Amino acid sequence: MELGRNRAARGIGAVAAATTLLAGGLILGTMTAARAAPACEVTYTVNQWGTGAGGFLAMLDIRNSEPVTPGWTLNFTFPGSQKVTSGFLAQWSQSGADVTAKSNAWGPSGTSFTIGFNGAWTGSNPPPTAFTLNGVSCKVTLVPSPSPSPSPTPTPPAPLRILISPASITVREGRSASVQVTLSRQPPGNVTVGTARVYGDADLSQSGSITFTPANWNVPQLITVTAAEDADTENGTATFDSRSSQISGSSAVLWQATESDNDLPTPTPAPPAK
Known part of the structure; x- marks a missing residue:
């Protein structure tokens, strides 16, 4: 009788182990499926x-x-x-x-x-x-990168975009430099483009807004960046955002200016003579 009980116990243990393995496989499969979606x-x-x-x-x-x-x-x-x-x-x-x-x-x-x-x-x-x-x-x-020039298309017209060239400029400290701005196609009315510094060196400041009309949309206008004189010797960088509320959808264009510093490093004093 003892032998029979041992065999029964081994059978119950095998069923329990198989059940645990199956449950573990289901849980692992569920976790794997859940992790498949991009996080x-x-x-x-x-x-x-x-x-x-x-x-x-x-x-x-x-x-x-x-x-x-x-x-x-x-x-x-x-x-x-x-x-x-x-x-x-x-x-x-x-x-x-x-x-x-x-x-x-x-x-x-x-x-x-x-x-x-x-x-x-x-x-x-x-x-x-x-x-x-x-x-x-x-x-x-x-x-992808926006096209540098408008593309003639039949109705409906191509999206209206702000074009800025170049996308990166260097400004000597105490002086100014500019980027050229146009629109990708003729707008139905006036378009005012505003610019703000969104990140970087506060010594780099930009000029005010510019306005395009249906007559001058493809005539380049300038956004000027000025690098203020300072006492440091660092070449600061700033990122600017140009956009217009008259353009539907996202009109933001990001571009960058880097200051070319004109200050010389402070020389290290020589040690006193012995």
């Missing part, structure tokens, strides 16, 4: 200039559906020979084609934020197509 979304917008080689300004709008953590890391890989030359609103680094952006202590937090960088390209500038946020793959939306 973040990245919109990659480029403003590019140059022919055969040149530069570009990239803005990344990131939406995260996961719980917010004290820090985040975004990774992606360039498909071409692009190089990050400077970045803002994050700590940027590059190793080969692999690019990493990490949150700054003063950077944006929450479930939605924007970061950006300036880059250089040779040959072509294809956008990266895969991004991870804290190791989790993101859904990607690519917004």
